[in-house]
Amino acid sequence: MRNAFLLAVPAVLAACSGEPALKDPTQNNSVAAEPLGMPDAGQPAPPSSATPAPVAEIPEAFRGEWNRVAADCGTDRNASRLRVEAGSLRFYESSGTVEDVAGKGRTITVRARYSGEGQTEERTTRFSLSQDGKTLRSEGMDRVRCR
Numbered sequence: 769m770r771n772a773f774l775l776a777v778p779a780v781l782a783a784c785s786g787e788p789a790l791k792d793p794t795q796n797n798s799v800a801a802e803p804l805g806m807p808d809a810g811q812p813a814p815p816s817s818a819t820p821a822p823v824a825e826i827p828e829a830f831r832g833e834w835n836r837v838a839a840d841c842g843t844d845r846n847a848s849r850l851r852v853e854a855g856s857l858r859f860y861e862s863s864g865t866v867e868d869v870a871g872k873g874r875t876i877t878v879r880a881r882y883s884g885e886g887q888t889e890e891r892t893t894r895f896s897l898s899q900d901g902k903t904l905r906s907e908g909m910d911r912v913r914c915r
């Protein structure tokens with residue numbers, strides 16, 4: 769008797785749910801959604817509110833190939849070789865993607881995410897350019913501009 773009572777409780781509660789019973793089990797009691805309004809083909813899409821962050825770039829004056837020994841320019845003979853591009857720094861065995869550039873004039877600080885030799889790290893490096901633009905100093909090393 770007790771088991772019959774326990775089985776009857778869910779049936780009574782289901783009968784009080786207020787939603788009509790479904791005749792077809794593939795039906796559901798959901799309401800049809802309104803169709804989404806699509807812009808006319810001739811209308812331009814509204815501008816996106818999500819603006820991408822500006823890309824940090826190394827100034828033009830710092831870009832190019834730099835090496836400690838001018839005779840090694842254009843070769844991989846010297847581990848001091850550095851190639852500076854707008855959005856990257858490429859060393860002998862690692863390369864960095866520029867994330868931020870601060871400063872102006874002849875001295876900048878570049879924050880980049882480096883990968884190489886099986887490791888990844890974020891590092892900030894200060895670069896100073898000589899008055900004539902032919903020497904780049906970073907991390908205590910002077911490199912000459914390659915042509």
